[in-house]
Amino acid sequence: MAQNMTLLWGSGSxxxxxxxxxxxxxxxxxxxxxxxxxxxxxxxxxxxLDINPRGQLPSFKHGDNIVNESYAACFYLESQFKSQGNxxxxxxxxxxxxxxxxxxxxxxxxxxxxAVIYYEWFVPEEERHDSALKRNKxxxxxxxxxxxxYLKKLGSGSYLAGKTFSLADVIVFPTVAYLFRFGLSAxxxxxxxxxxxxLKDRPxxxxxxxxxxxxxxxxxxxxxxx
Numbered sequence: 001m002a003q004n005m006t007l008l009w010g011s012g013s014x015x016x017x018x019x020x021x022x023x024x025x026x027x028x029x030x031x032x033x034x035x036x037x038x039x040x041x042x043x044x045x046x047x048x049l050d051i052n053p054r055g056q057l058p059s060f061k062h063g064d065n066i067v068n069e070s071y072a073a074c075f076y077l078e079s080q081f082k083s084q085g086n087x088x089x090x091x092x093x094x095x096x097x098x099x100x101x102x103x104x105x106x107x108x109x110x111x112x113x114x115a116v117i118y119y120e121w122f123v124p125e126e127e128r129h130d131s132a133l134k135r136n137k138x139x140x141x142x143x144x145x146x147x148x149x150y151l152k153k154l155g156s157g158s159y160l161a162g163k164t165f166s167l168a169d170v171i172v173f174p175t176v177a178y179l180f181r182f183g184l185s186a187x188x189x190x191x192x193x194x195x196x197x198x199l200k201d202r203p204x205x206x207x208x209x210x211x212x213x214x215x216x217x218x219x220x221x222x223x224x225x226x
Contacts, residue, residue, distance in 0.1 A: 005031035008048055008059040010038050012210040014110060014174035015070035016058040021170045022074040024204035027085035035211070071103070074170055088167045099161035102150070102168040110175045112136070112143045117182050117222050141226060144179075144189055151191045157198065165202070173199050181213065183221035 005028065009016035023031060036042035036057060044055040052059035052068045060066070060073045062080070067073040078088045090096050115136040120128065151158060160168035176196050180186065186193025199205055213219075 002028040002031040004063050006051075006061045007031055007033040008036055008043075008051065008057055009033060010036055010043060010057045011212045013038075013057055014178060017174040017177075017208060017210065018070040018171050019058045019060055019073045019077075020208035021173070021204045022077045022088070022167075024207050025086045025088060025165075025170065026077050026081045028077070028081065029207075071171065074167055078167060086165065088165070088170060090161060090164055090166055092162070095162040095164070095166070099166045099168040102160045103171045106168070106172040106175060109143055109147065109172065112140045113175055113178060116140050116226075117178070117220075137226060144184075144192065144226070148189055148191045151195050156194065159198075160195075165199075169199065173205065179223060181219040183219065183224040184226060185224065188226075 002023070005023075007016075007019060007023070009020065023029070036045070036048070038057075042048070043057045048057070048059050049055055051061055051066055054068070056068065058070060058073065059068050062076075065076075067076045074088075090099060114122070116133070119133050119136060123132075150160070154162065159165050160172055176192060177200070179192065180196055184192070186196070
């Protein structure tokens with residue numbers, strides 16, 4: 001069933017990781033995949049552009065169906081393989097509502113993280129200002145406190161939509177993993193630290209862990225003072 005699926009991906013890309021976690025959760029191992037290098041600009045290759053005119057990763061194809069946006073691909077996989085693997089959309093209206101809310105809040109979370117850890121990548125040197133980076137860091141702190149509060153309200157051992165793993169976790173966990181990869185203090189943000197510890201050894205997440213993170217386990221300290 002997975003043999004007619006193709007995923008072009010990049011190591012450490014949170015959008016790629018989301019799709020890979022969803023594929024694992026739906027027991028769709030054995031799909032065709034190719035690891036491409038952002039450094040070598042392989043995401044702008046003709047091979048990618050044939051599937052994804054934006055020249056971005058992930059680029060995902062199932063038969064003749066192309067779904068490149070990571071949120072869309074995760075929804076597609078759950079919809080097409082609803083009875084296979086783990087159910088990723090809860091039946092409970094309350095949990096389902098919370099799942100959708102947290103999924104789409106995850107967009108802002110990811111953007112605010114990137115605005116700090118990739119500030120020098122996104123902003124040309126002549127346009128960089130300490131005050132702008134300071135604002136970005138303050139916005140990230142506000143965001144982190146929100147997510148700490150969300151998880152604390154649900155109680156210890158909870159996932160983002162309640163007691164069961166859902167698409168919200170598929171989408172948001174890579175962002176949380178990035179936080180700790182870039183030096184966020186689990187002592188300062190203990191609830192997020194507990195959530196990270198709860199999920200990092202989940203089979204779908206371990207199976208899709210970024211290869212270059214496995215090769216270099218040290219990470220960075222960009223967020224150590226956040």
